[in-house]
Amino acid sequence: MNIAIVGTGYVGLVSGACFAEMGINVTCVDIDSAKIEKLHQGIMPIYEPGLEDLVLRNVREGRLQFTTDLTSCLDDTDVVFSAVGTPPDEDGSADLRYVLEVARTVGRHMNKYLVLVTKSTVPVGTAPKVRMAVQEELDKRGVNIPFDIASNPEFLKEGAAIKDFMSPDRVVVGVESEKARELMERLYRPFTLNGYPILVMDVPSAEMTKYAANAMLATRISFMNDIANLCERVGANVDNVRKGMGSDPRIGKHFLYAGCGYGGSCFPKDVKALAHTGIENGYPMRVIEAVEAVNEAQKNIVFEKLLRAFDGDLRGKVIAMWGLSFKPETDDMREAPSLVVIEKLIEAGAVVRAYDPIAMEETHRRIGDKITYCKDMYEAVIDADALALLTEWKQFRMPSWSIIRKAMRNHVVVDGRNIYDPKELQDNGFTYSRIGLK
Numbered sequence: 453m454n455i456a457i458v459g460t461g462y463v464g465l466v467s468g469a470c471f472a473e474m475g476i477n478v479t480c481v482d483i484d485s486a487k488i489e490k491l492h493q494g495i496m497p498i499y500e501p502g503l504e505d506l507v508l509r510n511v512r513e514g515r516l517q518f519t520t521d522l523t524s525c526l527d528d529t530d531v532v533f534s535a536v537g538t539p540p541d542e543d544g545s546a547d548l549r550y551v552l553e554v555a556r557t558v559g560r561h562m563n564k565y566l567v568l569v570t571k572s573t574v575p576v577g578t579a580p581k582v583r584m585a586v587q588e589e590l591d592k593r594g595v596n597i598p599f600d601i602a603s604n605p606e607f608l609k610e611g612a613a614i615k616d617f618m619s620p621d622r623v624v625v626g627v628e629s630e631k632a633r634e635l636m637e638r639l640y641r642p643f644t645l646n647g648y649p650i651l652v653m654d655v656p657s658a659e660m661t662k663y664a665a666n667a668m669l670a671t672r673i674s675f676m677n678d679i680a681n682l683c684e685r686v687g688a689n690v691d692n693v694r695k696g697m698g699s700d701p702r703i704g705k706h707f708l709y710a711g712c713g714y715g716g717s718c719f720p721k722d723v724k725a726l727a728h729t730g731i732e733n734g735y736p737m738r739v740i741e742a743v744e745a746v747n748e749a750q751k752n753i754v755f756e757k758l759l760r761a762f763d764g765d766l767r768g769k770v771i772a773m774w775g776l777s778f779k780p781e782t783d784d785m786r787e788a789p790s791l792v793v794i795e796k797l798i799e800a801g802a803v804v805r806a807y808d809p810i811a812m813e814e815t816h817r818r819i820g821d822k823i824t825y826c827k828d829m830y831e832a833v834i835d836a837d838a839l840a841l842l843t844e845w846k847q848f849r850m851p852s853w854s855i856i857r858k859a860m861r862n863h864v865v866v867d868g869r870n871i872y873d874p875k876e877l878q879d880n881g882f883t884y885s886r887i888g889l890k
C-alpha cells in the first residue's frame with residue numbers, strides 16, 4: 453500500500469516512520485523546503501527518542517521518502533493523511549487554514565479514488581468542510597472522481613511517540629463508507645495484529661473522541677492541582693491523597709500528579725478549542741472552562757512561592773532554573789510553564805540562570821538572551837538565591853545537595869514537580885517548598 457502524509461511535525465513524521473517500519477510505502481510531504489532538505493540529509497526537525505534511527509533505516513530501505521510536492525505522489529497513493537498544524541486562533545478556536553489547503557491541493561491534483569484522512573486534531577464538524585474543499589476543486593476541473601474522507605485522531609505522547617504509535621491503546625477511525633473502512637482497517641492491520649484494538653466509528657464521534665480524551669486528562673491534572681493547593685492550606689499531603697484516591701480502580705492511579713501546570717502542544721490548545729466549540733454550539737463547557745482557568749493560575753505557582761520565600765521582593769535575586777521544556781524527554785517549549793515563570797521573574801527584577809538537557813536551544817530561539825543558559829545543572833546554581841525545578845528530567849532527581857549548598861548564596865528550593873525528599877533537603881539546610889504538601 454502507498455500512503456502520503458502531509459505535515460512532517462511530531463505526528464506526521466512519527467506516523468510516517470512507523471507506517472514505513474510496518475512495510476508500507478510512505479511519502480512524507482511538507483511545504484517547508486528547509487525541513488525537507490534537512491530530512492534528506494538525515495537531520496531530524498524535532499528531538500524524539502528513537503526517531504532518527506527509525507527514519508534513517510526506513511529511508512535506507514526505500515520505504516520512506518520526503519518531498520515538498522504532494523502532487524508528485526498522488527497518482528500512486530491510496531490514502532493521504534493530513535497531519536498539518538491547527539494552531540489556535542485568537543478566540544481559541546482551531547485554525548483550519550492548513551487542513552483545508554491540503555484538501556484543496558488534493559482536489560486540484562487527484563486523478564483516482566483515494567481516502568483523505570485528517571490526523572490533525574480538528575473540531576467536530578471539520579470533515580464536511582474538508583469534503584467540500586476537495587469537491588469544489590474537482591468541480592472547478594469539471595471532473596467527477598470519487599473519494600472518501602476519514603478522521604483518524606492521534607493519541608501519541610511526546611517523548612514516547614514511537615512506542616505509543618507502535619503499541620497504541622487504541623486506534624480510532626471515523627469513516628463514511630465501507631470502502632474507506634476496509635482501506636483503513638487494512639492499513640492498520642500490522643498494528644492491530646499485535647492485539648491493539650481499532651475502533652471504527654462515525655466521523656464526528658472520532659473527531660470528538662480526541663478532544664474528550666485530552667480534556668479528560670487535562671481535567672485530572674487541574675483537579676489535582678486544585679486539590680493540592682487546598683491541601684497546602686489545610687495541612688494535608690497531596691501525595692497521600694493521590695495514592696488514596698488512585699487505588700480506586702474507577703479513578704485509577706495515572707495522571708493524578710499535581711505540579712506547576714500542564715503545557716505542550718495539545719492540552720492547552722485542545723482544551724481551549726473544546727471550550728470554543730461549546731460556546732459556538734450554545735453549550736458552554738463549564739468544567740472545561742474551569743480546567744483552563746485553574747491551569748493558567750497554576751503556571752504562576754512556582755513564581756508565587758519564590759516571591760513568598762523572599763518576602764515579596766525578588767529584585768536582584770538570582771534564580772537557578774532546572775528544566776525548561778513542558779515535560780521531560782522533549783525539547784518542546786510550547787506553552788511550557790517555565791516561560792510564564794521566567795517572564796514573571798524578570799518582571800520582578802530577578803535574574804534567571806537556567807539549565808535544560810535538551811531544550812535550551814529552543815528556549816533561546818523563543819526568548820533570546822533574557823536568561824543565562826548554563827552548561828550544566830551545577831553551573832546554574834552558582835551564587836543563586838533559589839533553585840526552581842520546572843521539569844522533572846531524570847538527571848535532576850538525585851543531585852548532590854552538599855555541592856549545591858556550597859555553590860548557592862541563599863538556600864531556597866521550590867520544587868514544581870514534587871520530586872525531592874524534604875528530609876534530605878532540610879538536613880542539608882535548605883528551605884524547601886513543593887506543590888500540595890509540606
Ligand code: UDX
Nearest residue numbers: 606607608609610707708709711714715716718778779
Ligand atoms: C498529550 C496526551 O497525553 C496525548 O494522548 C495527546 O495525543 C497529546 O497530548 P503530550 O502533550 O505529549 O500528550 O504530554 P503528556 O505526557 O500527556 O503531558 C502533558 C502535560 O501534563 C505535561 O506538561 C505534564 O507535565 C503534565 N502532567 C501530566 C501533569 O502535570 N500531571 C500529570 O499527572 C501528568
